[in-house]
Amino acid sequence: MLGDKIFKYATAFVAASSILILTFMVLELFRNSMPVLSLKFIFGVNWNPVVGMEEYGVLPYILGTLVTSAIAIAVGVPISLGIAIYLSEMAPDFVRKPLSYIIELLAAVPSVIYGLWGMFVFRFWVKDFIEEPLSKYLGFIPIFQGQPFGLDIFTAGLVLAVMIIPTVSSVSREVLTAVPNTLREAAYSIGATKWEVIKLGVLSYAKSGIFGATILGLGRAVGETMAVSMVIGNAIGEAAIPTSLFKAGQTMASLIANEFNEADPISLHAKALIGVGLILFLFALAVNLIAQIMIWRSIKTRGGMVE
């Protein structure tokens, strides 16, 4: 009996580690970035680590993170949804398994290899087949201005889109599979085509779960570091404000990756980078909490549903 008690509390103690880690993380990040935290830090646009004229503003990188993530969501989520629908509702059995494994493998590819591929291969696809036509015919629109170069915000967003596809498609697929068959049968029985069944019966029921999957993808895109730092062009300060998709930018994560080793550990520069980490932490925490709640809620209603 005593052994059982000890065992229970020992495992509980170990399990608490993840809560402790998250708590300590926010405290440590906050404590170490205190000297730079201010409104100017969040809304400033200049970034100058030269001692004596130091100035740190994170706004361009916050915007860079938001814009690249938005591209990733805009491109990645519809594709993921198509995959989820194809694999759960349409695919014949013999292609379902191999195809879903291939999509899952996209998640296994290390981020730095996405970066390598983005730098030396994908970049030229984007430049030649998407950016140049867009800038030629739609160059008068501000967001398509600038000389297409391939190492820019747009490429970073597209690489992120590829990277969130496995997450978003597998969660959406789970959500679609969980839709009760009675809904499909009801739609079929009034003569709906397969697509109408999916649209009316399945998607409208699975909406909140798919939204949760999207937010989860957003979480992945916001925190992604290596691949982005290798293809985004790494602009600094005012130049990093994403006024056009076809120019070099910077996200919070890529800024930390690029500059952390250059910063003197006791300098304000290091504290500013830790501050960027704190903002990224709060961002990721909020996004993940929302996603977890959405998915958890859609599972709960599913459990309580009378079938």
Add this chain to the structure above:
Amino acid sequence: MRLNDMENYKVRKFKNKIAYLACLSCTLIATMPLFSILIEVIKNGFPALNIDFFIKPPGAVGEPGGGVANAIQGTLILIGLTSLIGIPVGVLSGIFLAEFGDNNFGRLVRLSNNILTQFPSIVIGIFVYLVVVVPLGSFSPIAGAISLSIIMIPIVARTTEEALKLVPNSIREASMALGVSRWRTIISIALVSAKDGVVTGILLSIARITGETAPLIMTILGSRWFFSGLNAPMDSLTLRIWRLALQPYEYAHQQGWGAALVLISLVLFFNVSARILTKSKYRRM
């Protein structure tokens, strides 16, 4: 009226077909990057492989020749050290969640595990830098392993929990009816029955940490030399690829592709082994 119905029906059929084609092409488009990555890594990486590549550390920047032996060694050391911390902690957390976790505390643990699994790994890197690297005064494999185990623990905990929950209660009851205490039952009966699932989770988590780069920037730093102690900077394949790719030299890029080939083979090896293990489990069921 009838004719209209017929028209309408054709339009609906047509829409159905379009939707099918759209979903199919989404799936095919999504597989393209994977194939392109595999082809490029093999095509560009293979020529870089030679004996020096596997036995020598890299030369000075700008100096062709050398290899990535120290990076391969570093990655293997990291996998070992991380497993040493991550597997016990992860499995014990999983046991707690499966056996005693049906309460608010358990739900809180599950929530923070889920958050940590999706968390930006670079923030984990900064955290470990602040609590391990700064107090110890140097970049070290230990710090690297701690940061990677923060990524590993939630994955192992979750798969262990799921595997344990699949073990039928009757097995636990049989053991306890023989007078075996609860904790012995969990360790030697339930955990052993759930072995395949637990090992699958461990392999998947190893595949994941093998490819991690961001937290290593501020924990092991990277180095041109072989492992030189638990309190000195060390290299890893991922960091090496990053550094090689950012150099302006053609030979460095080729070496980077070679390192990427080694890395992706390692990752796929762990991933596919996990896959095979899951399959054999289902076959037996």
